[in-house]
Amino acid sequence: MSWKGHHVLSVHDFTREGIQSLFEAADKCKAAVKDEDGADKSVLDCCKHKVLGLVFYEPSTRTNCSFATAMLRLGGTYINVSENSSIKKGETLQDTMRCIECYSDIMVLRHPEKGSVQAVSSFLHKPLLNAGDGAGEHPTQALLDLYTIMQEQGGKIEGLTITMLGDLKYGRTTHSLAMLLAMYGVRINYVTPAGLGIPDSVKEVVESLGKVISQNEYLDLSEVIAETDVLYVTRVQKERFESLDEYEKVQGSFIVNHETLANAKDTCTIMHPLPRVGEISESVDSYPSAAYFRQMENGMYVRMAIIAKVLGAL
Template sequence: MDPSLENTLTSDPSTWVGSSLVSVRQITPSGLRLMFDVSQEMKTIVRLVGGDERLKHKILANVFYEASTRTSCSFQSAMLRLGGRVVCIDQLNSSVKKGETLGDTIRCLENYADVTVLRHPIIGSAAEASTYAEKPVLNAGDGTGEHPTQALLDCFTIQDEFSGRGGGIEGKTVVLLGDLKHGRTVHSLAKLLARSEIPGVKLRYCSPESLKMPEDVKAEVDKYGLPQEEFSDLREAIAGADVLYVTRIQKERFASEDEYAAVEGSFVVDSELMNEAPKGMIVMHPLPRVGEIKEEVDKDERAAYFRQMENGMFVRMALLALVLGRRCEPQGYKLSK
């Protein structure tokens, strides 16, 4: 990533206008607080009236070169709820099949759209795309690298879940479980929590030996002094924890079926485990799940992953409004309505 993009997004909405978001490194602690505030406003608007027209006549190019349900649909829904429109591109219906470069694709789409959302299988692709772009590029996942909008919605979910109990992220112990080697969601979440300057946060990592959190991620977290611990036993990891963040073992990232089979089903969250878990501990998952959380857990009020999924739309509404310069409410509209 271009070093000039680091630490650029603050509590001043003008710093977001026209900006790309390719890494959590861009988000300052005050910028994260602004995102919480605007996301909560968007949640209130959707609950009250379904949306507004602040992005009327704006167009989003949704470019997904990897499969996606939640990220793609939530960006589309976010744009539509704010009165904008969406054009969708994937690897099958784009000129990438003809050998078009990423830079040319981005330059092309800017003629038709006001903001581009990009998911790409190669690490650093979103940062590369932003160097060609004159309009905002939003990273929707680049290989095993980062997923900054997921990290934002994850932090917002933790804040939202505990704010109803008179708290927030402060002082929370967060367990990251599963495929920590390939999981861009946990890479971004760990980095964003470290950079947030929220007091008292602790990270615990629990994974198969071959899927541990990468050393470069741990080193970046360590720079900010955030406590980190590693566990091989899930029950030990969740003792006294506030958040259990579960990830699937990512079959598509393995070189062979045998490598995947060796770790498949290493950790499973079921009713038995939840009976032993702290009473106030929430369970999160970026989804999709493939057996690591049993459906019987869905009935547990601590299961927050579907609420987390909906929060993705609110956060992406906030992000689109900010980068397109429509942070303020339309004239005459009141959140207290």
């Protein structure tokens, strides 16, 4: 696959070779930022005079800040558009994005409607990166998650057992990650409260790619924690529910703590896309295998690599 000049809208855009190339670029970005011996410092100036346009119709801390910081660390700059813009005057998404395209070399969009990013991309001539479209996909998150898994598991991915826990119905991070993992020979366990299971459409895509060893669904983490190599936890997404009552029925269904992890492998990597709202006890933060803050940092390196590769700078 070629990254240069292309939109990044879905994990279906990726190949294993393209991912490997991206991760090699992320390693270069990480080494340069950390000022490691032999690091290629030219990486930190490769996007000089380039502008990133950030357009977020939903709240964001990590994704917004990591994209902005990534561009700054590459020597470029960014503009940031939120709902406090002409959006409040009723401007359409199409017109907003075509406006930002005039001022930017590359754009990032987060929007609450599934399929919205894909739809607006057809009106644009400059590269657009999907930062989350409702309950649809979050491809750059999936890439940083896969990068983190490989970093934490010594470069290994084939043969691992990945357990996803929490709201898998609305969790776009898990949708994208499951479909990305479908390129590799892994086992995937889905553990969810009743009614929040992984959509059949996602499971069908995973199955169709033919690489995943197995997909299984459970209601209790204790059934699979002992075999799990990577535990990927997600919050129950209050903003996706139609009523507060429905949300409160399932909120707090799973809490990862010392008791939950009693039978886990010492090497079990614990991940979370964040923010967390009680589903991982802060007491777990001290576990050497608790990787969610390293995962967050990796997001900056992977997004540096995406920006640089799409702009043809790396």
